Amino acid sequence: MTILIVDDNQVNLFLVENILKRAGYNDFRSLSSAQEMFDYLGADQEYPKETEVDIILLDIMMPEMDGIEACRRLQNIPHLKDIPVIFVTALEDSNKVAEALGVGGIDYIMKPINKIDLLARIRVGLRLKYEKDWHKEQDKKLRDELDLSMQVQSSLLSEPIINEQLMIKASYLPANKLAGDMYYWQRIDENRYGVIILDMMGHGISASLVCMYISSVLRDAIRKNTDPEAIIVELNRWMNILNKKENPVHYYFTAIYMIIDTKEKTVEYVNAGHPPGFAYVDDEKVVSLSKGSCPVGFFNEMKISKDIVHYNERVQLLIFTDGVMESLDNEENDGLDAIKEAISERWVDCEVIEPIDIVMPKALQHDQPDDMCVVLIQAVSPLC
Numbered sequence: 001m002t003i004l005i006v007d008d009n010q011v012n013l014f015l016v017e018n019i020l021k022r023a024g025y026n027d028f029r030s031l032s033s034a035q036e037m038f039d040y041l042g043a044d045q046e047y048p049k050e051t052e053v054d055i056i057l058l059d060i061m062m063p064e065m066d067g068i069e070a071c072r073r074l075q076n077i078p079h080l081k082d083i084p085v086i087f088v089t090a091l092e093d094s095n096k097v098a099e100a101l102g103v104g105g106i107d108y109i110m111k112p113i114n115k116i117d118l119l120a121r122i123r124v125g126l127r128l129k130y131e132k133d134w135h136k137e138q139d140k141k142l143r144d145e146l147d148l149s150m151q152v153q154s155s156l157l158s159e160p161i162i163n164e165q166l167m168i169k170a171s172y173l174p175a176n177k178l179a180g181d182m183y184y185w186q187r188i189d190e191n192r193y194g195v196i197i198l199d200m201m202g203h204g205i206s207a208s209l210v211c212m213y214i215s216s217v218l219r220d221a222i223r224k225n226t227d228p229e230a231i232i233v234e235l236n237r238w239m240n241i242l243n244k245k246e247n248p249v250h251y252y253f254t255a256i257y258m259i260i261d262t263k264e265k266t267v268e269y270v271n272a273g274h275p276p277g278f279a280y281v282d283d284e285k286v287v288s289l290s291k292g293s294c295p296v297g298f299f300n301e302m303k304i305s306k307d308i309v310h311y312n313e314r315v316q317l318l319i320f321t322d323g324v325m326e327s328l329d330n331e332e333n334d335g336l337d338a339i340k341e342a343i344s345e346r347w348v349d350c351e352v353i354e355p356i357d358i359v360m361p362k363a364l365q366h367d368q369p370d371d372m373c374v375v376l377i378q379a380v381s382p383l384c
Contacts, residue, residue, distance in 0.1 A: 001126070002052050003028040006037045006067070007059040007088065012111070016057060016088075019115050025122070034062060034070035043077055053083055055125045057118075060089040060100055068100050075104040082132050084125035088113065146205075150177045153208050156215045158185045162351060165262045166193065166379050171356035173365060173372040180207030180253075181321045181373040184215060186222045191263035194222045194231070197375050198255035198296075199274065199321040210251050213242065228257050228270040229304045232296060239297035252297030256289060256319050262379050267309040267317065272296050275336065277319035278343045281311045286344045289319070317377040318343045323370030324359060350378050 003025060005016050013030045020028050031037050037058075038044065041051055056074075060067040067087055075081045087100045087108040097108055106128060107121045161168040170183045180200035187193055196218065200207040214235060221234040232255070243250050256277055258269035267279060271292030279287040291307040309315065320339065328335035342359045355376035356365060365372070 001025075001027055001054045003122070004037060004040070004053055004056045004058075005030045006032075006034065006056060006062075006070075008032050008062045009059070012059070012088070012113075015113060016118070019113070019118055023115075023119050034065040034067070037070065038073070041080055043073075043080060051080060051083065054129045055122060056083055056085045057088055057122075058085050058105075060087050060091060060096065068096075068103055071100065071105055072103040082129070082136070084129050086121050086125055146177050149205070149208065153178060153212060156212060157183060161185065161193070164380070166260065166377075167350040168193070168195065168375065168377050169350055169355055170373065170375045171354050173356065173368070175323070175368060175371050176204055178205055178208035179371040179373075180204075180211060181323070181371040182211045182215060183373055183375050184218060186219065188222065188226055188259065192226070192259055192261045194226075194257065194259050195319075195375070195377065196231075196255055196257045197274070197277075197319045197321065197373060198253045199323075199371070199373075200253040201251055206249070206251075210242065210253075214238070214253070226259065228259055228268055228306050231257050232270050232272055232293060232304055233302065236296045236299075236302050240300055243297060250297070252295045254295045254322075256292075258289075258317075258319075260377065260379055262381075265311050265315075265379075265381060267311070267315060267379070268306060269309070270304055270306045272302075272304075273298075275320065275322050275325050277317060278340055279309045279311075280316040280318075280343050280345075280347075281309065282313050282315070283345075283347065286340060288340075289317070311379070312381070314347075314378065314380040316343065316347060317379075318355070318358065318374065319377075320359070320374045321370075321372060323368060323372040324356070324374055326370060327364050327368050327372065328360065348376065348378075350376055 005013055005028060007013050017030060031040060058067040058071060071085050085105045087105045089108060090111040100108060106125055109117055109121055157172060168185055180202055183197045185193055185195040200211050217235060217238045221231050225231055254274035255272045256269060256274045258267055260267050269289055271290055273295035276288045276290035279289060281287055287309050291305050293302050293304040325335035328338045339359045348358055355374040
Protein backbone atom coordinates (compact mmCIF):
# COMPACT_ATOMS: atom_id res chain seq x y z
CA MET A 1 0.00 0.00 0.00
CA THR A 2 1.37 3.44 -0.97
CA ILE A 3 0.03 6.86 0.02
CA LEU A 4 1.04 9.93 -2.00
CA ILE A 5 1.20 13.27 -0.20
CA VAL A 6 1.23 16.17 -2.68
CA ASP A 7 1.76 19.65 -1.23
CA ASP A 8 4.11 22.55 -2.10
CA ASN A 9 4.49 23.43 1.62
CA GLN A 10 7.26 21.42 3.31
CA VAL A 11 5.80 22.03 6.79
CA ASN A 12 2.49 20.43 5.72
CA LEU A 13 4.36 17.49 4.22
CA PHE A 14 6.31 17.00 7.45
CA LEU A 15 3.14 17.15 9.55
CA VAL A 16 1.24 14.58 7.45
CA GLU A 17 4.27 12.27 7.32
CA ASN A 18 4.47 12.19 11.13
CA ILE A 19 0.74 11.49 11.50
CA LEU A 20 1.02 8.59 9.07
CA LYS A 21 4.13 7.14 10.75
CA ARG A 22 2.56 7.20 14.20
CA ALA A 23 -0.58 5.50 12.81
CA GLY A 24 1.48 2.69 11.29
CA TYR A 25 1.40 3.87 7.66
CA ASN A 26 5.05 3.63 6.64
CA ASP A 27 4.70 3.27 2.87
CA PHE A 28 4.19 6.83 1.67
CA ARG A 29 5.83 9.27 -0.73
CA SER A 30 5.92 13.07 -0.40
CA LEU A 31 5.87 15.21 -3.54
CA SER A 32 5.94 19.00 -3.85
CA SER A 33 3.96 19.58 -7.08
CA ALA A 34 1.31 18.11 -9.34
CA GLN A 35 3.90 17.54 -12.06
CA GLU A 36 6.06 15.50 -9.67
CA MET A 37 2.97 13.42 -8.94
CA PHE A 38 2.33 12.73 -12.63
CA ASP A 39 5.99 11.86 -13.18
CA TYR A 40 5.90 9.43 -10.25
CA LEU A 41 2.68 7.83 -11.53
CA GLY A 42 4.03 7.51 -15.09
CA ALA A 43 1.07 9.42 -16.48
CA ASP A 44 2.85 10.38 -19.68
CA GLN A 45 4.40 7.00 -20.44
CA GLU A 46 3.39 5.42 -23.74
CA TYR A 47 2.93 2.01 -22.11
CA PRO A 48 2.07 2.78 -18.46
CA LYS A 49 2.38 0.13 -15.80
CA GLU A 50 -0.30 -0.50 -13.21
CA THR A 51 0.32 1.83 -10.27
CA GLU A 52 0.60 0.55 -6.69
CA VAL A 53 -0.62 3.85 -5.24
CA ASP A 54 -3.72 3.35 -3.10
CA ILE A 55 -4.63 6.91 -2.14
CA ILE A 56 -3.56 10.49 -2.87
CA LEU A 57 -3.65 13.37 -0.36
CA LEU A 58 -3.73 16.37 -2.69
CA ASP A 59 -3.38 20.04 -1.76
CA ILE A 60 -5.74 22.34 -3.65
CA MET A 61 -3.63 25.53 -3.72
CA MET A 62 -0.36 24.83 -5.54
CA PRO A 63 1.61 26.87 -8.11
CA GLU A 64 1.69 26.01 -11.83
CA MET A 65 -1.08 23.38 -11.56
CA ASP A 66 -3.54 23.40 -8.67
CA GLY A 67 -5.03 20.27 -7.12
CA ILE A 68 -8.38 20.64 -8.87
CA GLU A 69 -6.82 20.66 -12.35
CA ALA A 70 -4.49 17.81 -11.35
CA CYS A 71 -7.45 15.70 -10.20
CA ARG A 72 -9.35 16.50 -13.38
CA ARG A 73 -6.38 15.26 -15.40
CA LEU A 74 -6.14 12.09 -13.31
CA GLN A 75 -9.74 11.25 -14.15
CA ASN A 76 -8.87 11.26 -17.86
CA ILE A 77 -6.10 8.68 -17.46
CA PRO A 78 -7.60 5.15 -17.48
CA HIS A 79 -5.02 3.45 -15.25
CA LEU A 80 -5.07 6.29 -12.68
CA LYS A 81 -8.70 7.41 -12.49
CA ASP A 82 -9.66 4.88 -9.80
CA ILE A 83 -7.09 6.10 -7.24
CA PRO A 84 -9.06 7.85 -4.46
CA VAL A 85 -8.14 11.52 -4.07
CA ILE A 86 -8.63 13.33 -0.74
CA PHE A 87 -8.20 17.09 -1.01
CA VAL A 88 -6.33 18.98 1.68
CA THR A 89 -7.15 22.68 1.77
CA ALA A 90 -7.04 25.83 3.88
CA LEU A 91 -9.81 27.37 1.78
CA GLU A 92 -13.15 27.94 3.43
CA ASP A 93 -14.80 28.63 0.10
CA SER A 94 -17.60 26.06 -0.20
CA ASN A 95 -17.83 26.59 -3.95
CA LYS A 96 -14.16 25.68 -4.36
CA VAL A 97 -14.61 22.57 -2.23
CA ALA A 98 -17.67 21.57 -4.29
CA GLU A 99 -15.65 22.05 -7.48
CA ALA A 100 -12.88 19.85 -6.08
CA LEU A 101 -15.32 17.05 -5.27
CA GLY A 102 -17.02 17.53 -8.63
CA VAL A 103 -13.85 16.74 -10.60
CA GLY A 104 -13.40 13.37 -8.88
CA GLY A 105 -12.25 13.85 -5.31
CA ILE A 106 -13.87 11.49 -2.81
CA ASP A 107 -13.43 13.69 0.28
CA TYR A 108 -11.61 16.71 1.73
CA ILE A 109 -9.96 17.76 4.98
CA MET A 110 -9.36 21.30 6.20
CA LYS A 111 -6.09 22.79 7.41
CA PRO A 112 -4.85 22.88 10.08
CA ILE A 113 -4.99 19.11 9.81
CA ASN A 114 -6.72 17.18 12.56
CA LYS A 115 -5.09 13.77 13.10
CA ILE A 116 -8.32 11.88 13.82
CA ASP A 117 -10.13 13.39 10.81
CA LEU A 118 -7.22 12.61 8.47
CA LEU A 119 -6.87 8.98 9.52
CA ALA A 120 -10.64 8.40 9.35
CA ARG A 121 -10.78 9.73 5.80
CA ILE A 122 -7.75 7.68 4.79
CA ARG A 123 -9.41 4.50 6.08
CA VAL A 124 -12.57 5.27 4.08
CA GLY A 125 -10.52 6.01 0.96
CA LEU A 126 -8.50 2.81 1.28
CA ARG A 127 -11.67 0.77 1.75
CA LEU A 128 -13.09 2.32 -1.43
CA LYS A 129 -9.87 1.54 -3.32
CA TYR A 130 -9.88 -2.10 -2.21
CA GLU A 131 -13.53 -2.50 -3.22
CA LYS A 132 -12.84 -1.00 -6.65
CA ASP A 133 -9.82 -3.28 -7.12
CA TRP A 134 -11.91 -6.32 -6.16
CA HIS A 135 -14.64 -5.40 -8.63
CA LYS A 136 -12.07 -4.77 -11.38
CA GLU A 137 -10.58 -8.23 -10.77
CA GLN A 138 -14.02 -9.85 -10.85
CA ASP A 139 -14.88 -7.96 -14.05
CA LYS A 140 -11.67 -9.19 -15.65
CA LYS A 141 -12.46 -12.79 -14.69
CA LEU A 142 -15.95 -12.42 -16.13
CA ARG A 143 -14.59 -10.92 -19.38
CA ASP A 144 -12.11 -13.78 -19.70
CA GLU A 145 -14.85 -16.34 -19.13
CA LEU A 146 -17.10 -14.60 -21.66
CA ASP A 147 -14.30 -14.58 -24.22
CA LEU A 148 -13.75 -18.31 -23.71
CA SER A 149 -17.50 -18.99 -23.94
CA MET A 150 -17.68 -16.95 -27.14
CA GLN A 151 -14.84 -19.01 -28.65
CA VAL A 152 -16.60 -22.25 -27.67
CA GLN A 153 -19.91 -21.05 -29.10
CA SER A 154 -18.29 -19.90 -32.34
CA SER A 155 -16.55 -23.25 -32.73
CA LEU A 156 -19.95 -24.98 -32.79
CA LEU A 157 -21.06 -23.04 -35.87
CA SER A 158 -20.63 -24.79 -39.19
CA GLU A 159 -18.07 -23.85 -41.81
CA PRO A 160 -19.36 -22.84 -45.28
CA ILE A 161 -19.98 -25.56 -47.86
CA ILE A 162 -19.19 -24.77 -51.48
CA ASN A 163 -19.25 -27.51 -54.11
CA GLU A 164 -20.80 -28.15 -57.51
CA GLN A 165 -24.22 -29.12 -56.21
CA LEU A 166 -24.58 -27.28 -52.92
CA MET A 167 -23.50 -24.02 -51.33
CA ILE A 168 -24.32 -23.04 -47.74
CA LYS A 169 -23.08 -19.87 -46.12
CA ALA A 170 -24.07 -17.84 -43.05
CA SER A 171 -23.75 -14.36 -41.58
CA TYR A 172 -23.73 -14.20 -37.80
CA LEU A 173 -23.95 -10.88 -35.91
CA PRO A 174 -24.58 -11.31 -32.17
CA ALA A 175 -25.84 -8.26 -30.28
CA ASN A 176 -23.46 -9.14 -27.43
CA LYS A 177 -20.46 -11.43 -27.09
CA LEU A 178 -22.75 -14.40 -26.54
CA ALA A 179 -25.81 -14.97 -28.69
CA GLY A 180 -29.11 -16.83 -28.59
CA ASP A 181 -29.03 -17.47 -32.35
CA MET A 182 -27.43 -20.57 -33.83
CA TYR A 183 -27.03 -22.28 -37.18
CA TYR A 184 -25.67 -25.69 -38.01
CA TRP A 185 -25.55 -28.10 -40.92
CA GLN A 186 -24.43 -31.69 -41.21
CA ARG A 187 -23.97 -34.14 -44.06
CA ILE A 188 -26.34 -37.10 -43.76
CA ASP A 189 -25.17 -39.04 -46.80
CA GLU A 190 -23.81 -38.37 -50.28
CA ASN A 191 -26.88 -36.42 -51.40
CA ARG A 192 -28.52 -35.13 -48.23
CA TYR A 193 -27.70 -32.41 -45.72
CA GLY A 194 -29.54 -31.39 -42.57
CA VAL A 195 -29.64 -27.63 -41.91
CA ILE A 196 -31.03 -25.75 -38.93
CA ILE A 197 -31.33 -22.14 -37.85
CA LEU A 198 -32.72 -21.38 -34.40
CA ASP A 199 -33.41 -18.44 -32.13
CA MET A 200 -33.35 -19.12 -28.40
CA MET A 201 -35.54 -17.15 -26.03
CA GLY A 202 -33.57 -14.27 -24.51
CA HIS A 203 -30.01 -13.09 -25.00
CA GLY A 204 -26.62 -13.34 -23.37
CA ILE A 205 -25.13 -16.07 -21.21
CA SER A 206 -28.22 -18.15 -20.41
CA ALA A 207 -29.47 -18.20 -24.01
CA SER A 208 -26.01 -19.10 -25.34
CA LEU A 209 -25.63 -21.96 -22.83
CA VAL A 210 -28.97 -23.46 -23.87
CA CYS A 211 -27.91 -23.02 -27.51
CA MET A 212 -24.76 -25.03 -26.85
CA TYR A 213 -26.82 -27.66 -25.05
CA ILE A 214 -29.16 -28.00 -28.06
CA SER A 215 -26.20 -28.04 -30.44
CA SER A 216 -24.79 -31.17 -28.79
CA VAL A 217 -28.21 -32.83 -28.79
CA LEU A 218 -28.78 -31.95 -32.44
CA ARG A 219 -25.59 -33.60 -33.66
CA ASP A 220 -26.64 -36.90 -32.17
CA ALA A 221 -30.25 -36.54 -33.34
CA ILE A 222 -29.26 -35.99 -36.99
CA ARG A 223 -27.17 -39.16 -36.96
CA LYS A 224 -30.14 -41.19 -35.73
CA ASN A 225 -33.01 -39.62 -37.71
CA THR A 226 -33.46 -38.39 -41.27
CA ASP A 227 -36.98 -37.04 -40.89
CA PRO A 228 -37.45 -33.34 -39.96
CA GLU A 229 -40.47 -34.16 -37.82
CA ALA A 230 -38.45 -36.68 -35.82
CA ILE A 231 -35.66 -34.15 -35.29
CA ILE A 232 -38.04 -31.51 -33.92
CA VAL A 233 -39.71 -34.08 -31.64
CA GLU A 234 -36.31 -35.14 -30.30
CA LEU A 235 -35.22 -31.56 -29.66
CA ASN A 236 -38.51 -30.87 -27.89
CA ARG A 237 -37.94 -33.91 -25.67
CA TRP A 238 -34.54 -32.59 -24.60
CA MET A 239 -35.91 -29.09 -24.01
CA ASN A 240 -38.55 -30.53 -21.70
CA ILE A 241 -35.82 -32.35 -19.79
CA LEU A 242 -34.14 -28.99 -19.31
CA ASN A 243 -37.39 -27.22 -18.38
CA LYS A 244 -38.02 -28.84 -15.03
CA LYS A 245 -40.97 -27.59 -13.00
CA GLU A 246 -38.77 -26.17 -10.25
CA ASN A 247 -36.77 -24.05 -12.72
CA PRO A 248 -37.70 -20.35 -12.49
CA VAL A 249 -37.20 -19.82 -16.26
CA HIS A 250 -38.88 -21.81 -19.02
CA TYR A 251 -36.71 -21.93 -22.13
CA TYR A 252 -37.88 -22.39 -25.69
CA PHE A 253 -36.66 -21.64 -29.18
CA THR A 254 -37.98 -21.16 -32.68
CA ALA A 255 -36.32 -22.92 -35.58
CA ILE A 256 -36.41 -24.05 -39.16
CA TYR A 257 -34.95 -27.50 -39.75
CA MET A 258 -34.64 -28.82 -43.30
CA ILE A 259 -33.18 -31.70 -45.24
CA ILE A 260 -31.88 -30.83 -48.68
CA ASP A 261 -31.73 -33.78 -51.08
CA THR A 262 -29.75 -32.89 -54.22
CA LYS A 263 -30.58 -36.24 -55.85
CA GLU A 264 -34.36 -36.09 -55.36
CA LYS A 265 -34.29 -32.28 -55.78
CA THR A 266 -36.33 -31.64 -52.66
CA VAL A 267 -36.22 -29.45 -49.58
CA GLU A 268 -38.11 -31.10 -46.74
CA TYR A 269 -38.62 -28.81 -43.76
CA VAL A 270 -40.41 -28.01 -40.49
CA ASN A 271 -40.87 -24.47 -39.27
CA ALA A 272 -41.19 -24.47 -35.47
CA GLY A 273 -42.68 -21.06 -34.74
CA HIS A 274 -39.89 -19.30 -36.65
CA PRO A 275 -40.18 -16.40 -39.11
CA PRO A 276 -40.84 -17.92 -42.54
CA GLY A 277 -37.81 -18.42 -44.74
CA PHE A 278 -38.05 -18.15 -48.51
CA ALA A 279 -37.21 -20.50 -51.37
CA TYR A 280 -36.59 -19.06 -54.84
CA VAL A 281 -37.42 -22.03 -57.06
CA ASP A 282 -36.08 -22.48 -60.61
CA ASP A 283 -35.84 -18.71 -61.12
CA GLU A 284 -39.64 -18.62 -61.34
CA LYS A 285 -41.38 -18.36 -57.98
CA VAL A 286 -40.82 -17.65 -54.30
CA VAL A 287 -42.18 -20.15 -51.78
CA SER A 288 -42.67 -19.26 -48.13
CA LEU A 289 -41.25 -21.80 -45.65
CA SER A 290 -43.93 -21.37 -43.03
CA LYS A 291 -45.46 -24.79 -42.34
CA GLY A 292 -44.62 -26.57 -39.14
CA SER A 293 -45.43 -26.31 -35.44
CA CYS A 294 -45.25 -24.18 -32.32
CA PRO A 295 -41.81 -23.27 -30.86
CA VAL A 296 -39.70 -26.06 -29.40
CA GLY A 297 -40.01 -26.36 -25.63
CA PHE A 298 -43.52 -24.90 -25.29
CA PHE A 299 -45.32 -28.19 -24.66
CA ASN A 300 -44.48 -31.79 -23.83
CA GLU A 301 -46.25 -32.98 -26.96
CA MET A 302 -46.12 -31.19 -30.31
CA LYS A 303 -48.33 -31.37 -33.35
CA ILE A 304 -45.95 -31.09 -36.28
CA SER A 305 -46.54 -30.71 -40.01
CA LYS A 306 -43.67 -30.84 -42.45
CA ASP A 307 -43.69 -29.66 -46.04
CA ILE A 308 -41.65 -30.34 -49.16
CA VAL A 309 -40.41 -27.89 -51.79
CA HIS A 310 -39.58 -29.46 -55.16
CA TYR A 311 -37.27 -27.95 -57.74
CA ASN A 312 -36.14 -29.01 -61.22
CA GLU A 313 -32.87 -27.21 -61.83
CA ARG A 314 -32.02 -25.12 -58.80
CA VAL A 315 -33.31 -23.60 -55.60
CA GLN A 316 -32.09 -20.70 -53.51
CA LEU A 317 -33.11 -20.58 -49.85
CA LEU A 318 -32.82 -17.75 -47.35
CA ILE A 319 -33.53 -18.38 -43.66
CA PHE A 320 -32.97 -15.85 -40.90
CA THR A 321 -33.74 -14.96 -37.30
CA ASP A 322 -36.26 -12.35 -36.20
CA GLY A 323 -33.56 -9.80 -35.34
CA VAL A 324 -32.98 -9.37 -39.08
CA MET A 325 -36.65 -8.85 -39.81
CA GLU A 326 -37.14 -6.42 -36.92
CA SER A 327 -34.13 -4.30 -37.89
CA LEU A 328 -35.72 -3.77 -41.33
CA ASP A 329 -39.14 -2.83 -39.97
CA ASN A 330 -40.06 0.84 -40.14
CA GLU A 331 -43.12 3.01 -40.71
CA GLU A 332 -42.88 2.67 -44.48
CA ASN A 333 -41.71 -0.92 -44.94
CA ASP A 334 -42.43 -4.33 -43.49
CA GLY A 335 -39.21 -6.22 -42.73
CA LEU A 336 -40.53 -9.56 -43.95
CA ASP A 337 -41.65 -8.06 -47.26
CA ALA A 338 -38.23 -6.46 -47.71
CA ILE A 339 -36.50 -9.82 -47.23
CA LYS A 340 -38.87 -11.56 -49.64
CA GLU A 341 -38.24 -8.91 -52.26
CA ALA A 342 -34.48 -9.21 -51.79
CA ILE A 343 -34.46 -12.95 -52.47
CA SER A 344 -36.89 -12.76 -55.41
CA GLU A 345 -35.89 -12.61 -59.05
CA ARG A 346 -32.13 -12.89 -58.67
CA TRP A 347 -29.63 -15.67 -58.20
CA VAL A 348 -26.96 -14.54 -55.76
CA ASP A 349 -23.25 -15.15 -56.28
CA CYS A 350 -22.88 -17.02 -53.01
CA GLU A 351 -19.09 -17.22 -53.21
CA VAL A 352 -18.47 -13.47 -53.13
CA ILE A 353 -21.36 -11.98 -51.13
CA GLU A 354 -22.18 -12.20 -47.45
CA PRO A 355 -25.75 -13.47 -46.91
CA ILE A 356 -26.75 -10.54 -44.70
CA ASP A 357 -25.69 -8.09 -47.43
CA ILE A 358 -28.51 -9.47 -49.59
CA VAL A 359 -31.19 -8.14 -47.26
CA MET A 360 -29.60 -5.35 -45.26
CA PRO A 361 -27.38 -2.32 -45.94
CA LYS A 362 -24.10 -2.10 -44.02
CA ALA A 363 -25.36 0.83 -41.95
CA LEU A 364 -28.01 -1.37 -40.29
CA GLN A 365 -25.69 -4.26 -39.51
CA HIS A 366 -24.29 -2.75 -36.31
CA ASP A 367 -25.58 -1.74 -32.88
CA GLN A 368 -28.82 -3.68 -33.20
CA PRO A 369 -30.64 -4.72 -29.99
CA ASP A 370 -31.13 -8.34 -31.10
CA ASP A 371 -28.88 -11.07 -32.49
CA MET A 372 -28.98 -11.41 -36.27
CA CYS A 373 -28.31 -14.49 -38.34
CA VAL A 374 -28.85 -15.16 -42.05
CA VAL A 375 -28.22 -18.46 -43.86
CA LEU A 376 -28.12 -18.65 -47.67
CA ILE A 377 -28.41 -22.05 -49.37
CA GLN A 378 -28.17 -22.88 -53.06
CA ALA A 379 -28.77 -26.33 -54.51
CA VAL A 380 -28.14 -26.94 -58.22
CA SER A 381 -28.94 -29.92 -60.42
CA PRO A 382 -25.78 -31.46 -61.97
CA LEU A 383 -27.33 -30.86 -65.41
CA CYS A 384 -27.47 -27.08 -64.90
